[in-house]
Each structure stands twice: as C-alpha cells, then as structure tokens.
Amino acid sequence: MFEVRDSLKPQVGPLTRFSSRIRSGGHYYRRFAKFAILAGVLLLLLACSTGKQSTWDPVGPVAERQLLLFNVLLWVMVAVFIIVEGVLVYAAIRYRRRPGQELPNQTHGNMTLEITWTIIPTILIMALGIWSVITIYEFDEPPASADILHVNVTGHQWWFEFEYEDAGGGKRIVTANELRVPVDRAVRLTLESDDVLHSFWIPKLAGKIDVVPTRTNHLWFQADSDKIDSLPATFYGQCAEFCGIAHALMKFRVRVLSQEGYDAWVRNYGPPPANTEQAKQGQRVFGNCVMCHSIDGENDSQAQASRKQAFLSGGALVPAPNLTDLRTRESLAAGLLDLNKETLKRWVRNPEDVKPGNYMKSRAAHLYGTGELSLSDSDLDAVVAYLLNLQ
C-alpha cells in the first residue's frame, strides 16, 4: 500500500527519509486489517449493551416499532455498505497500475448499467419509504380502543412539569420531574414549553418530541408488563434540545407502577402534614420558598403563570417545581440525585453546586444573598424533615 514509485520519489530530506522507512510493508497493511477487525468486534459488543437510555432495549410498542424500523434500515445499510465498499476496494486493488501499462480502454459510460443502478436504489428506497409512511400514520396516535391516561407536560429551564387533569377519580395532580404511569396503559402527553425549546425523550418508551413555546405537541407511549421484570420500574429520560446552560442536566424519569401502586399514589397525593414539632418549624421555614414552589398540589397554574410574568419582567421569581409529593419521589434536581435527607440538604445548601446555572440561588436572594445559605442548621434540618415527611 505504501509503495512510492521512483518517478515520484521526493528529494531526500530528514522528513522524507523518515517517511521512506514505511515503504512497501505488506505487514503494515495486514496489521491494520487485524486492528480494524478487532475494533469492529469490540464496537459491535458495545453496541449490544443496554444502558439506562439505550434505544436497543424498548419496553413499549412505540419504541419497539421505531427500533424495528431502524433495525431493518440498519441491515439494508450494512448490506449496501458491504457490496458498494467491497466493489470500491476491489476495483482500486484489481485495477492498480502495473509498470509499463498501456493506456486503459477509454470507456465513457454504459447507459444500461447506469439506468440499472438508478432504478434498483429507487425501488429499494420506495419499498422502505412506503413502510415508513405506514408507520408514521399507525403510530401518530394511540389505538382508538385504548383507555388513555392524559398528562400535560410543560418544559421549563431546566425541568419538566407534569399535570394530570384527571389522575383518577377526578383528582388533579401537579408534579415535577417524575412522571408516574400505570403499566399496560396508553399515556398521551400534551406538551408545551414555558420558556425556550426543549425535547422530551425517554428512549426505552418512545422517540422524542420537541417541547415548543406557543405550540402544543403530542406524544404517546405505553409500558408493557411483559417486557418489564418487576414493578415499580424506572425509565430514564433527558431533554434532547439544547435549552441553555443546564441543558445537560435536564433529566427526568418515568416510573411505571402497578395499577394499585398508581392508585395509591393518586390517593395519597396532597400537602405534607406538619405533625411533629420539627415539621411545624419546617413548614414555617418553607414560607421562604413558596414564592416559587407550590406545595398545595392543586390550582397552581395561575401561580406558575404569574411567576413566569415576573421572571420575564426581571423580577426575582421563576416557575419552580411543585413539591407537593416530593416525599414520594426517588430523585431530586431533575433526576440528578437520589432523594434522601443528605442529598436534599446538599441541594438546599448550594443548588449551584449540583446543577450549575439553575435559577434557585440567583432568584432567592433572601436566602442566598450573601453567597451562602442564610438558614440555621436547625432550620435546614427542619425544612428537609418537613419536605420528606412520610406517613
């Protein structure tokens, strides 16, 4: 591969002497081939891995069909790749110039051949195209027969808000960052953004849909019990449209519950009771937070709207996650931390340290004005206890 013909051998300088050392070494070529095969095998092994957000491991009909479509395309691509790349490499080697070779036959083209290799890909593409279009329509909306759970999703910098207008029994629920759904039930999301573009993506359940201010988008998915080992199960999602400084940290989770588990969550949803001295102290301390965080569960869309207005006109307010059911969540800070006493304290003490760029520290000047949290240790413990008050 590295043969340099005498006619083109460069003048000998230090660099060209160096480069001439690599000439005409068949073993370099073989070594490269070995390396390439090894790398290929390694990559294929990695490809089969099923990470937390892997698209190779769908647990519902939407993601499953998307994977099937991709897999078929993938194998068609692999076949085309092997054939075309094979012919290319074959031609480059087979027709290598031999010393003293005559001028090759000066062909200019071949109409039959050219028409053939236009028509074959066109047919292939159209066949795949028709199936793709069928899929687009088939999966645009959940099946008409399905008993659908409707959830409204609002994208915020940098967290997702979930509103169930009727979570069950007519109860309205507002929560954040953890979407709870019953297993084997179609869920239809209505998505809107409160500020900039975001994109809602839970790879194992469904491909993404952008969350756009001024527009309403829809996405549906379902988690199938026969593809989930045990309930409750957690699936991981992440904002996929660049949305500013904390975009990388805008995560969320979908928790698939048994019907009973879901019903229990709906039934118990409500403000935390302050039934110990410490929790009562915490409730008082939480008075510092209610400008942005709701804990009363219901009827906070008005509050969020006025927070938004205040934010846009430069006020020290911003729409923040509803904390009503915080104690029932497994994660904190848009899915960044597991929720427990220690992590919640760490977050309240310095949110910037966990999720750089978020608005909490800059908006709550009455708490962080000095750069440090101005609550006493006992107040901090109290508010954490209040928020995590399980009963």
Added chain:
Amino acid sequence: MATITGVLARPTGYAGIWGWITTVDHKRIGVLYGVTAFIMLLIAGSEAGIMRAQLAQPDNTLVGPETFNRLFTMHATAMVFMVIMPLSASFFNFVVPLAIGARDVAFPRLNAFSYWVFLFGTLLMHVSFLVGQVPNAGWFSYANLTGTSYSPNAGLDFWALGLLILGISSVAAALNFLVTIVNMRCPGMTMMRMPVFIWMTLITSILLVLAFPVITVGLVELVMDRNFGTHFFDTAGGGDPILWQHLFWVFGHPEVYILILPPMGVVSEILPTFSRKPLFGYPVVVFSGIVIGFMSWAVWSHHMFTTGMGPTALTVFTITTMLIAVPTGVKIFNWIGTLWGGSVDLKTPMLFALGFISLFIIGGLSGVSHAVAPSDFQQQDTYYIVAHIHYVLFGGSIFGILAGIYYWFPKLTGRMLGEGLGKWNFWVTFVGMNLTFFPMHFVGLNGMPRRIYTYGEEFGWGLLNMLSSLGYVVLFIGMLLFVINLLNSLRNGRAAGHDPWDAPTLEWSISSPPPVYNFAEIPRVEGRDPYWTTKRRAEAEGQPLTAGEAHVDPDTIHMPSPSYWPVIIAAGITLIAAGLLTHYAVSFVGGIIAFLGTIGWSNEPASAPQSHH
C-alpha cells in the same frame, strides 16, 4: 469624484504585503482564502479537542457548561462558514479560471472584496472571545433561546452580525463564479465539456445565491429582535420560534450541499486522472449534481421531524429525503465505474479521493436511517447525528478538500507535496477519523444526546467516549502530518513540472506556478478532457509537448490592476456591523467609508491605462 479616487494613488506592482492586500489576481486570492481557512481549521479543530477532552470520561470537570456551549457553537459555526466554505472558495478561485481557459474571474475586484469581507467577518465574530461574550446557542442558534431574555450578553449579536457579513462575502463570490463560468469559458468549451468540478462550482454558486438571502432574512430579524425590540421570534410578544427553524433550514439544507458538492467535483477530477480513464457517465454525474441541487430545496424539514409537524409533513419530507439518496448513490456508482478497468495509481490525492468515497458511503447510508421520521425520533439530537455529519463533512468535505490540495498544490507552487508523508497523513487521518466518529453512532443509539457537557457514569457511555477522544488524538496527529508536509514541501518539495499527474484539464497545460495572465494564448477545446486530447495527439504524432508555448507576447496582455477599494469597502461594511455592538457613531463612520469606497471603485477603471499585466 476624481478627487476621491485621487486620494489613493493606484497601487502598482505585486511585491510585498501591499501586493497581497491590493491584489485582484484570482490565484493569489485563492491562496488568501486557503491560508485563512486553514488557520481557522486549526482553531476550530482545537476547540473540538477541548470538547473531546471534557467528554473523555464521565463527570469530567475540565470545562464548565458555559465554556462547553461556547466551544460547540464556535466549532461548528467556524467549520461550516469559515473553514469548509472558504476552502471550497479557495479552489473555486484557483482552479475555475485555469480550468475553463480564462485569464481571471469575471469581476476581479469583487473577488478581492469577497475575500476581505470574509476575513473581516471572521475576525469580528472572533473578537467575541476577547470581550468574553462568546456566541453560545449552537451553530443553529434556535429561537427563542436567542432572545435577550435568555441570552442577554452580546455573544449572539457577534454571531448574527458576523454571519450577515460572511453572507455578503459568499453571495458576492457566488455571483462572480456564476458569471465567470457562464461567460468566460474559452472557445469550444461548451457546458457539457466543462470539467465536473466546474459544474459543481456552478451548482454550488446557484445554491449560494438562492440560499443566503433566506438566512439573511432570519439573521436580520434576529438582530432586530435583539436590538430594536421586534418580536419575530420572541414568544412573549407573539413571535414564532419555529419560523426561525424554517428560515434556518431552508438555507441550511442547501448549505449541506454547498459544503459537499465542491469536494464531489474535486473527486470527480482526481479519479479520472489517476485511473487514466475519462469519468464514467459524465452526463449522469453532472445531472445527478443538478438533481441534488434542485432536491436540496425540498428536504429541509427533515431537520425538524421532532417539532411536531404532523403526519402529512413527516410523510412528504421522509420521502423526499429518502429519494435524494438516489442521485447521491448514482454519483458513487459512477465513480466506481471510473475506477473499473482503469489504470489506478494510488498516489496521495487518489487515496484521499478514495477515502472520501468510502467515508461518504457511510455518512450517506446513516443519512437514510434518519430520513425515516419514526427512526429519526430516536436519533434526532443524539451523537448518532454527530457521527453522521462528521462522516459527510469530515470524511466527505475535508477528505475531498485534502485530496484537492494534494492534487493542485504542484500547480499552485511548482512543487510536489511529499508522497511518503502524504501516505502517512492519509492513513493516520483515516484511522483517526473512524476511531473518533464511528463509536459516536453507538453512543448516540445508547441514548447520549448532543450538546451536553457532562454525563453520568451510570449511563454506560464512558468507554465509547474515551475511544472517540483517543481517536481525536490520532486525527490530530494526522492533521499535524499534513501541516508538516505542507511546510516542508513549500521549501523542499520536488519540482513538479507543469503536468506531474498526466491530467486531462487545461490548467495542467501551463507552467507551474502559472503566470499572472494564466494563458498567453487562450486555448481552444474540441471536447472533454482537452489536455489529454492534445497530449495524445502529440504523442501519436511523435512530438514532445512543453508547457505554455506562447505565440503571444505576454507584454501585450492587459490584466486587471490591483486596487485598494475592495479592502476599504470591506472594512467599511464591517464597521457598520461593529457599530451595532459598540456605538452607532462607528456604524456611521463605516457607512461613510463604504459609500466613498463605492464611489472610488466605480470611478476606477478595471486596468490602469499604462499597466501591463
């Protein structure tokens, strides 16, 4: 009027720095474009290096989110607008007049103007680093994140104004090449006898002239939103963020072909030369280029599949996007047809051209998988797309450009680039490129979104990211070998002679480097591959052939004279934009400079009366 032009005595001569600043010679302007763009390639490539270092392992803290956002914004903006486009422009400049048998482009001063506007636009955007207010909303800068509520600092003003200026440069250059190709071909060179590179330049120029006005509208609206309180994209005032996406991608998709068609043209020149066989199916290659250019206007919304367009729009753009694979595939088959039965010489330009084809096949195929909307829902905005675009833009455009540099460097300088080092350059870059970008397909399918500065260990993306980062090191070494080869060959390269590759096109019939006037005697062509015809006829007649046998006295050739006005007007226009970032008085001064410059330009004859070439 005469007093204004009289202020500046007409520059004469070609010597020294002023010779370069006032030059209107297309070959020198090509060099200016090439050198500037190559420096930008090194800068934007280093930005990528910092990002790869940050992403090499999970939870890394080398750079924070703000720095990372600035890096990916400037990396992509620079690579698209200040590297690949001007590198292509460098080839247009150097090759087009030579390959069509002309002495210069149609508007030599406009050509110089295009370069200076490009340089000043590039500098203006990079001044943002000096003032610490760097664009940070991505090269696509989706509204409404770009509004002042969410991006209060001046970074996005630098970005929008810089791109507006670069747009002026691109449109001026494109018009110039359009007119040059249509009007200045030598006798006998009909459209269907033009080298394919000239065809691709023509199609690219048409795309540029039509596409840039669209992004210009978007950018003007963005600047107005940010500076004068309009609400084109400001949702709080009833604006529509999706409008920006349409404007951006109606420009952006033709732009993709603006980036790839010129390298496709380069490859279409190199393959026949090194196979000693005419391009297989010339008309089909040309028409598929035209079809690609035409269809590039009908696929833009595949960048917006996830915006919630509804099934009808998804269907239309899925089908059009899948269909564009056909003319692209046809080009690849014809290139292979060119090799077939040829006498293939694997010199460095040919290696890079073959590298282009083999990597572009991968990029093209992965493109089909996100042409299909439901499949794309899982891939959009993930590293799978990052892999795809780097296969087409690095494996495609940059490999094609490197092939072109190896091919035309001897014509430009009269010296060969080192062949041994060239092969090292190719193989190291080829391996590095695949090691960097191939794993990204998988890390994307494993769920890693783009534009994230950090990721948790628990997602299992660490190993693949480490591979990509190691690949970057190999790639970096590969490019370093290129720089070494370039610098070394400039001084020590073997003398090239006028036709080192036994090439078929006109530029190889004159000396290397070519004289200022290119052709002493304007050639006359009778078919495609005119210089092969000439050489083979001479061979058959048993006569040796030498370069540039002139029957014309070069002293009688009048070439356009150097001029100060292009650089002056370019500076004036840049000052107008700079005023929006500083004080309107600066804009006012810039406006006056540009206005007076225009008057001076119009009163200056193309050639000074007493000048020779």
